[in-house]
Amino acid sequence: MTLFIYILLISTIIYKESKVLGQCTMESSSIRIKRPIYDFTINLATRIAQEKDNHFISSTLSQWTLISELSLGATDDTLEDIQKVLRLHKHRCFNENYWKIIKSLLDSGDVTIGRSSMIIIDKEFELKDAFSNSITKTGLCEISLQDFEETITSATAVNDYVNQVTQGVIDDVVTPNDFDSLNLILIDALYFKGTWSKTFATTNTDTASFYDEIGNRVGEVNLMYVNDKFNVTTIEQVNAKVLELPYGTDSGFSMLIFLPDVGTQLSSVIYNLKKISLATVFRKFEMEGPRTVTVEIPRFKITSDLDNLRELLSDMGLKTMFDSTRASFFYLSDQPLYVSDFIQKASIEVTEEGTEAAAVSEAGLRWRTLDEEFIANRPFAFIIVNSRSQLPLFIGAYSKPSVY
Template sequence: MRLLDRMSLATDQHFVFAPLSTWMQLTTLLEGARGTTLQEMKKVTHMFRSKCNRRNQRKIMNELKQDIYPQMNMSSAIVLDSAYDIKHNYLDEVKYGGVRIFVVDFDEPQKAAARINEYLFDSSSMEEMMFPQDFQHTTVLTADAGYFMSEWKTPFQTIQTEVSPFYDEKNFEIGKVNLMRQTGVFSMTTIPTIKATVLELKCSDRISMLLFLPVEGASIYQVYESLMNIRLQSIIMRLERDRRKDVDVYLPRFEIVTDVDNLPELLYDMGVKKMFYPRTADFHGMSDYKLFVSMVQQKSRIEVTEGGVVANFVPQMLISGQNYKTFKANRPFAFMVVDRTTELILFAGMYSQPSLY
C-alpha cells in the first residue's frame, strides 16, 4: 500500500499499477542479494521467512499467474548481462518464481531488446518498452507488463450504458463518460476508517474488483492514504460480515494505460537504496562480479467494459426500487483487482480523468 500511495502522488491520481509484479521482482532479486542490500530488500518486501518458505511462496505466485490467464496477465523479467558469469545455483533457485530471468549479451542490445519485448508483450497488445540504449552502462535491468480485462460473473448490459457527466471532488462537471449500469445483489459496505464505500464486483470465484468511492467530504487521496492503515483481509471480512444488498451500480467504461519509469525513485523513498548504486549494491549471490540495478519499469493496462452480453436478458433485474442502494462512480474513485484466495492485490489504481471509452 505504501508503493500505491506514492504512485497516486506521482500520477495525478489517475493510474493503474500491478504491485504484485514489482514485489515478485524484488523477492527474486533478493535471493541474490547479500549484506545490507539484502536487509533493505527484506524490510520492504517483508520476506523474513526461511529460504524454503520463500520458495513455496514463489511457487504459489507462479500458480496464481497461470490460474488468472487470459483475463489478466503479468509478464515480469529480470535481465542480466551474460558477461558477468551469473551463478547457476541462483538461476536454479528462482527458476519457478513467476519472474523470467534472461541472461543475454548486453553488447548486442538490439537483439536483447527484441527478445525481452517479445516476451513482455506477446499477449498484451501494448507497445515495446525496452530499447537498445537501455543496455548501455548497466548490468541488471527489470521490466514487467501486465493487463486486466474485465469479465464479470454478472455482466453489465450494453443497452443500459449511457453517456453521463463525470464530476470532480467539488461536484463540478469535468467531462463525460460512458456510464455502465446494472442492478443486482452485491457485497457493499461503508468503512469509516478509510472514508469510503466499498463495492465488490466478482470476476470469478477467486478474483474480484473492489471499488472505493469516497464518502461525502473525503478526497480520493485521503482514501488511499487511509488504506495504508487497514489490511486487505479486514476489508474482505467486512464485506463478508455485512449482508449482501440490492444495489444499483453505475461504473464508467474505461481504459487506463500507465507507463511507470520512475519506480527506482519510489522504491528509494521506501528504503530500497543500495541496489541502485555500483559502490553499494551487493549481489554476490548472483555473481562474483559487481552488479547493480539501473532500471525498474512497469507498463500496466486495465480495460473495464460491460464484460459481454448474456442472452438471458431479464428486464426486471434492471429496475431499481425503493429498497435498492446506489453505488454511482460518476466522480473520482479507486479500484483494486484482488485474489481472494491469497488476499493479494493484483492490480490497483485510481480513475479521475473522464473520457468516452
C-alpha cells in the first residue's frame, strides 16, 4: 500500500511538471513577463525619483535582467529574495524564455541601444563552469574576471569595454576605488538613441520658459515643436495626460510622456503608475485613435549615475545578496561571494532628429491651431517601451531645465 501511494505521488508530480512545461511557450511567456518587469520598474523608479529629485534616466529592464541572471548562481534565502522581488517563475524554462524575449528587444535594428551588463568577479574566485555556460547561453551579460588588487588596471579594462559597447557615449562607469575590499560587482551601462517617426523641425525649436509644479518659472529650455497625428489620452488613475511619440520606421519603440495634471506632483504620478499597466495605456490609444495634436517638448540630454542601487534594491527586498554573512551563491562558486555593489550609468538624448530628412525642411514656421495641445513646459515622466511586447526599457523624469 505504501509503495502504491509513493508511485501515485511521483506520478502526480511528474504529471504536474509536464503540464507546466507544456505551457512553457514563447506566447505564454511573453504574457507572463509583462507584469513582473513593469512592477519592478515602477517600484524602483519611485525610489530613484526620490533620490534624484525627479530628474533621471534608468533602464530598470536591464537591472531586472542582470539580477535574474545572477539568480542562476543563487541558493537559499538569496534565491528566494530574487524570485520574490523579480517575480521569477519557479520553472527555469519560463525564465529562459524571458531572457530570449528581452534579447530580441535589445537586438532591434530600428533604434540604437548600446548596452553593457557585466558580472565582475575577483579572479581569485573560481567560477563553476555550469554558471559560466548558463550566462553565456543567454547572450545578455558578460562575465569579467579582474585582479581586484590591481585597481587601476581593472577599472581601465571595464571602462574601455563599456565605452566601446556604448559607442563612446558612456565612460568612467567605475573608478579604482570601486574595487577596494570587494569581490563581486554588477555593472550596467546603457545608451539609447532613436529617430522619431514624425520629425520635429529644427527651425521650429525656440527657447522657452520652464515652470515647476506650482507654476513658478525655474529656467529655460529649447522647446521642440511639431503638429501631427499622435496617440494621446488622459489616464485618470495617475492624474496625467499621456502622449505616444513613436520611434523608427515601424513604430516598434515609443516614448510615452506622462504630463501631470495642473496641481499634481510628478512624484505622485510616478508612484501611481503602479495602479495601471502599459496595456491600460495602449488600450486607450486603440479605443480613442490618433488625433491631431500640437506637441512641444524640451530638447534634452540626461545622464544618470545610479551608484546607490544597492540601498534602493535592498529597500525593495533584495537584502540577502548584498549581505556578506548571508549571501549564498553556491552554484556560482564554492567560495563565499556576495554582491559588493551594483552600479548603473544610463544616458538618453532627445533631439529633433527624424527618419525623413525631407520632413525637416517642410515645416519651417510655427502656426497657431485649434488642435489639442501637449506642452511639456513643466516636470514630466517618460517611459521608453517596446509597443508590441508592451515592455518598458527605460524610465525617467525631467524636472531640471537647461538649454540643450
